[in-house]
Amino acid sequence: MPAAGRGVRRPPRRSSRARCRGPTRPPRRSPGSERSRAVGRSSAPAGRYSSRTPRWGLASSIGVIGAAALGRFGQQSRAFGSAAQVGGWPGPRRVAWVWRRKMHDKSPAAGAPEPTRRVLAFHARTLDEARAAVGRNYYPHRLVQLTTDSDLDMSLRTVQLGPVSVGRLSYGADVSIDLGELESAYHVSIPMSGGIESEAGGESDVVTRGRASIYLPHRSTRITRWSADCVVYGIKFDRAYLESELRALLGRPVGKPVTFDPVLDLSSKSGASWLALVRTLATELDDDSSLLYNELVSSRLVDAVTTGLLLTAAHDSRELLDSPAHAARPRTISRAIDAIHAHPEEPWTVSGLAMLVGVSVRTLQDGFQRYVGVSPLAYLRDVRLERAHEDLIQADPSDVAVTDVAYRWGFQHLGRFALEYRKRYGQPPSKTLTTT
Numbered sequence: 001m002p003a004a005g006r007g008v009r010r011p012p013r014r015s016s017r018a019r020c021r022g023p024t025r026p027p028r029r030s031p032g033s034e035r036s037r038a039v040g041r042s043s044a045p046a047g048r049y050s051s052r053t054p055r056w057g058l059a060s061s062i063g064v065i066g067a068a069a070l071g072r073f074g075q076q077s078r079a080f081g082s083a084a085q086v087g088g089w090p091g092p093r094r095v096a097w098v099w100r101r102k103m104h105d106k107s108p109a110a111g112a113p114e115p116t117r118r119v120l121a122f123h124a125r126t127l128d129e130a131r132a133a134v135g136r137n138y139y140p141h142r143l144v145q146l147t148t149d150s151d152l153d154m155s156l157r158t159v160q161l162g163p164v165s166v167g168r169l170s171y172g173a174d175v176s177i178d179l180g181e182l183e184s185a186y187h188v189s190i191p192m193s194g195g196i197e198s199e200a201g202g203e204s205d206v207v208t209r210g211r212a213s214i215y216l217p218h219r220s221t222r223i224t225r226w227s228a229d230c231v232v233y234g235i236k237f238d239r240a241y242l243e244s245e246l247r248a249l250l251g252r253p254v255g256k257p258v259t260f261d262p263v264l265d266l267s268s269k270s271g272a273s274w275l276a277l278v279r280t281l282a283t284e285l286d287d288d289s290s291l292l293y294n295e296l297v298s299s300r301l302v303d304a305v306t307t308g309l310l311l312t313a314a315h316d317s318r319e320l321l322d323s324p325a326h327a328a329r330p331r332t333i334s335r336a337i338d339a340i341h342a343h344p345e346e347p348w349t350v351s352g353l354a355m356l357v358g359v360s361v362r363t364l365q366d367g368f369q370r371y372v373g374v375s376p377l378a379y380l381r382d383v384r385l386e387r388a389h390e391d392l393i394q395a396d397p398s399d400v401a402v403t404d405v406a407y408r409w410g411f412q413h414l415g416r417f418a419l420e421y422r423k424r425y426g427q428p429p430s431k432t433l434t435t436t
Contacts, residue, residue: 118293119285122156130154130171137165138236139185142178150174150228157285158234161298163241164306166281170231177223179215183426186237186258187215188309190266190278194230198223198262205263212264214313217426218257233282237306239426240389245306250320252373253382256423261314274308281305320373329371332357336364336376344383345410350376384409385424388417392432402429 122133130152131143137158145152153172158165189196195208200221207213215221217239239257247254266275281301284290291297311321329337335357340348353376354364368376391405403414406429411417421429 118290119157119159119288122154124154125152127152134169137167138187138234139179139182141180144176146174146176146225147228159281159285159293161281161293161302162295163238164302165234165236166278166285167234167236168231168282168285169234171226171228173228175226177226179221179223181220181426182215182217182239184239185217186239186242186260188235188237188264189213189215190233190235190275192231192233194227195225196223196227196230196232197225200262203262207263210265210267212266214260214262214264216257216260218259233278235278235305237309242306242310245303246310246317249307249310250317250373253379254317255374255378255382257426258310259316264313270312274305274312277301277305277308330367332359332364333367333371336368337372337379340376340380340383344380344387345408347410348376348380381420382424384411385421388421388429389425389432392429395433397434400433402433405429405433 120137122137124130124133127143127145131141133154133156134143135141137156137160150173152175154170155172156167156169158167158169189207190212191207191209193209195206196213197204197206198213198215198221199205200215201219204224205213243254243258246258265271281292281298284292292301336353339353339356350361350364354361357364359367364376368374368379372379374382388405388409388411391400391408392402395405402418406414406417418428421432425432
């Protein structure tokens with residue numbers, strides 16, 4: 001036995017993991033491994049891979065892998081059963097084609113939900129069906145057919161774009177419609193053919209092509225005759241949204257509903273420009289997949305149509321919009337406004353605001369009337385109503401009561417709060433809470 005010394009080489013020591021694992025075994029090959037090597041092999045020896053890439057490229061190579069997997073797991077499938085019985089498999093081109101067809105087949109699976117439709121279409125032959133469709137998408141109303149010489153053939157296509165709904169409506173027969181007070185919306189009807197005779201606020205008007213009717217939330221409206229050949233573009237504006245847009249344009253609160261003139265002239269230069277904006281949205285009603293009805297696009301168009309109406313139609317705040325910009329507010333008025341917006345729930349008084357900004361009560365009141373258009377307490381009430389309205393829209397009726405919202409924003413007299421809220425938004429606060 002040779003003596004241990006410098007020239008003697010010792011065998012390498014195995015690691016503890018290797019000693020625990022024991023002797024290594026040759027890798028176990030699956031029954032389909034040889035077959036998977038054979039598929040796509042041209043002249044390589046058995047049991048060895050060819051170093052050349054097959055001629056049919058990447059897609060077919062993926063098909064080869066699919067064939068190998070089928071060789072191991074899918075020998076009983078019908079698609080490959082006959083080939084398996086004779087010991088062969090589909091060629092790589094066939095497998096790649098099957099794989100590509102499955103990857104690119106976009107047909108919906110059975111029972112898969114249909115994509116959400118943006119444009120809703122309704123047709124009706126009876127008064128009850130027509131009343132239900134229009135009432136569900138616009139306003140509850142009373143519908144009466146005036147003549148029997150033609151059958152009712154109602155057609156409605158409508159799309160809701162956030163706070164604005166755009167639609168095209170016809171009845172195919174002479175009808176009358178009693179809308180009452182719209183309460184929560186402003187509405188513009190634009191005849192593209194035929195005519196509309198309506199009554200609102202004690203006034204009667206006849207509107208044909210080139211003119212539009214404007215219906216208000218705080219005035220009862222009745223269409224005494226909708227002609228059989230009349231086709232109308234109808235635009236419904238959410239009341240709170242339109243008034244907030246006017247408030248943003250004026251830079252001051254709007255304490256009452258906007259009173260539009262009942263008829264809008266669309267033949268004027270500004271009227272024709274506004275009508276072109278409306279047609280941009282309305283002419284796509286036959287295309288459910290229109291890009292214009294995508295929320296990222298429609299939101300800007302809706303703002304343009306709403307602002308355009310406020311700048312085009314005659315109403316009680318139009319002079320303020322047309323007048324030159326007001327002089328900059330003094331710093332004292334701006335500080336008082338900032339304090340109200342920061343904490344509208346605080347029990348502010350005129351004397352407390354005046355002391356905060358360092359002026360007299362008379363100076364503060366005069367400044368608000370000149371630069372804001374309302375008194376300090378009226379401005380405070382409008383801000384509180386806005387905050388309460390936002391909370392009622394977002395609240396869960398099962399967890400929140402109208403009383404909680406009113407007290408949260410500084411309203412101590414619930415009856416007065418409900419009265420002011422109804423005057424501002426056209427409905428009681430309880431209805432806003434339960435319907436939104």
